Amino acid sequence: MIILAADSSYKDKKVITIGIVSELTGLSERQIRYYEERKLVFPDRTKGGSRRYSFADVELLVEIANKIEDGVQTFEIRQEMAKQKKRNEAEEHKKMIQGQINARFGIRKK
Amino acid sequence: MIILAADSSYKDKKVITIGIVSELTGLSERQIRYYEERKLVFPDRTKGGSRRYSFADVELLVEIANKIEDGVQTFEIRQEMAKQKKRNEAEEHKKMIQGQINARFGIRKK
DNA sequence: CGTGTAAGGAATTCTGACACG
DNA sequence: CGTGTAAGGAATTCTGACACG
Numbered sequence: 012m013i014i015l016a017a018d019s020s021y022k023d024k025k026v027i028t029i030g031i032v033s034e035l036t037g038l039s040e041r042q043i044r045y046y047e048e049r050k051l052v053f054p055d056r057t058k059g060g061s062r063r064y065s066f067a068d069v070e071l072l073v074e075i076a077n078k079i080e081d082g083v084q085t086f087e088i089r090q091e092m093a094k095q096k097k098r099n100e101a102e103e104h105k106k107m108i109q110g111q112i113n114a115r116f117g118i119r120k121k
Numbered sequence: 122m123i124i125l126a127a128d129s130s131y132k133d134k135k136v137i138t139i140g141i142v143s144e145l146t147g148l149s150e151r152q153i154r155y156y157e158e159r160k161l162v163f164p165d166r167t168k169g170g171s172r173r174y175s176f177a178d179v180e181l182l183v184e185i186a187n188k189i190e191d192g193v194q195t196f197e198i199r200q201e202m203a204k205q206k207k208r209n210e211a212e213e214h215k216k217m218i219q220g221q222i223n224a225r226f227g228i229r230k231k
Numbered sequence: 232c233g234t235g236t237a238a239g240g241a242a243t244t245c246t247g248a249c250a251c252g
Numbered sequence: 253c254g255t256g257t258a259a260g261g262a263a264t265t266c267t268g269a270c271a272c273g
Contacts, residue, residue: 021132042255044246045255138265139264139265151236169241169243171266189233237270241265241267244261244263245261248258250255
């Protein structure tokens, strides 16, 4: 079976330190670390233990902060994200199955 | 006159520390700093004075290192880059002029 | 010329905790 | 619950210099 890496382009590379993330988002380092504690973001770590974020993480952090400002609690946000993830996975699975069908029987539209 | 920002997307944002750049490129920090000393790359700086590179910088650094491996000297690389920059600017200028002509007299092909 | 390295200092980040509410 | 802060330490980065060639 073939796994397609989700286009590891610039957006998903974990290369940004927390200080820069703080600048980019306007969030405090405290907030950023707390959202990780609540399992909402998952930065990489260097050997030394420093966090490294991707641009995708940066955008996610902004969304999280907006929701919290709207009174949504972190555990609710986590649930939303889990649901969204399931929907995405189901969609992926559907596409993959269809891809296998097409591979065997040829692609035909409609 | 309208200036088009060169699509400040992920690729050109200066957000990567020298340690990560070193990992991404395989170059030593010494090399990376030296290429800056020779005016080949221009990272941003934080208030504290730390360097911040973009993905575009990362790719440029790899190209630079390859040329040096081929025996090209840094001042030659700088000259090449200056020439390339002039060509690009001339091309930009041409497009801009054509854009103004099109704006006044309408766009017509051929 | 291009790169390695040891040196000393400054900036950055880390964790765990106390505080407020 | 979400966030600020002071505390102490560790990791990261900086510059200028000496070395080799």
